[in-house]
Amino acid sequence: MSTAYGNFFDFCRDTGSLHATLPVCNLFASSPSRGGSGFGNGCDLLGISLGGDRYLANLGSILCAGLAILISAFLLLRSNMKRAAVGRREMQLFLLGYMLISLCEIFTIGWFPLDGEVRRAFTAIHIAAIVATLWILLMNAVVGYQIIDDGTIASIGLIFGSAAALFVGTGYIALDTGFAFTDYWQDTVNDPNNRAYALYTLYQLVPLVFLVAFFVLEAILVLRVLGEVRPMLYLCAAALLFIISQIFQYVISVHICNGSNGAINGGFFSTLFTLLAVIMIWVFWSSITEDDWPMPASTGSTYT
Template sequence: MPNAYGKFYDFCRDTGSLHSTLPVCNLFYESPSRGGQGFGGCNLRGISIGDERLANLGSIIIAFIAILVTLVLLWRSERKKAAVGRREMQIFLIGYIIIEICEIFTIGWFPLRGDIRIAFTAVHIATIVADLWILMMNGAVGYQLIDDGTPLSLGLVFGSAAALFVGTGYIALDMGYSWTNYWAKDELLNKPNQAYAMYTLYQLVPLVFLVIFFILETVLVLRVLGETRPMIFLVAAGLLFAIGQVFQYVISPYICNGTDGAINGGLFETFFTLLAVVTIWIFWSSITEDDWPMPPSGGSTYT
């Protein structure tokens, strides 16, 4: 099985040879970040900057735009004084900004030393896991089992996300720097680019968090609020995210070969993920009140 559980080789090959647009690929021995010769797929040409090469300018530009757009969403969220889960949503947006900053250096391939790129990759992967956990927790916050915005609510959201961040980040760093070789032992046993823990954390766990978020929000909107219109935004967000993943994992080599290495699917994955995040924010905004001068003393703050 070429894509057996835990194996990344085909994914890394299809998202770029020397300059893969899948951040986890920076942790494997074939990656130039670790002195390797690449994965054998279509390579991004990029542009020259002095003696260095900027391999993925398109993703860097879109990541920068994503940071600016998210800052606007943070500001808009701050103005929604009465909205349920306002602080929790802001934590999610801050996590997304960190992801996009890391993306500039990990899949944008902004010129860096290999060991520094590995550090950015570890932060990138750890933040993806933690931020999707935060998104899932945002879905749970909507049921107001615990008052949103309180130290208890924020502590649970941030504290649990921090634990996931530290654990995932350590495993990624251990793989990239070969501190113990425990998490990369499959590679050492003649199983190149195979890492069960990282496959679980990077490929499966975020998907589980995302599915749970959509289920929680669907039940909330349809059963608790009795509305249907907000589902348009929720479904749109899911479709936009899925389209981005299709570009990343399926269409990328065809785009790269068709443009002679000018771009690949990573650029479109960044763009559609940004659209998905904006649409999730619009969905959240559509089910919360934002026109009270101060939070009410009791009762629901849903529209």
């Protein structure tokens, strides 16, 4: 099999041959959610047997995703208390998006026992939510430059509207791939390499571009505009934690699975470190929206 651009087979095999912890894998013909027998001879993530052929394969990710929802709700409420903070509503939109991602994780990479069609529907929502939420995160960085006054109908409307467009577009491609509303994506589904250029671009490349752009814009804001260093520690910590989460997902996962005889893989650690990265993003945002930063306020802005 090939790991060339667009191919998912090796990724799916290495994140759980039968119960893959890469959500996009649920859309391909090899996935049990479509009646397939798994992705080659990789390590099978089995987790806890529920009797018969049913398994609660990834209990760790389920619990961690549930914790992520609770923590995100707490941060959302804390954000609401920071009434003078720049981008308060925009940050809350990001947290709501992350809560939706975490909810979907329970049913996609958590392998909560579900009918295959229901799992594919959650998978499509999951992928769409990732793209839309990371776009909202990028827009949070743009809001910091006060091009448009934060918290206004214009700001929230533009961010929510563009994120909704990305959500609908990405979700449609994922749904059509999983349910074959048309025959346009069926060559993708049945390709032995699970080659899916559109999904690969939307799921692997576009979020990475959004994240890098977010980091660069925030770094410029902190170092050049605010003239501070301390917030960069939080931003770099968030970036490092996210990188660690991806290493667990794509590199270490198969080795953890083999070492634990299929009891666990890198999916749990990926979910955990992603949660920690989100927390650090919130801490970073909170640190640059304190009232004592020496930045002049624009009309209608929440800078003080």
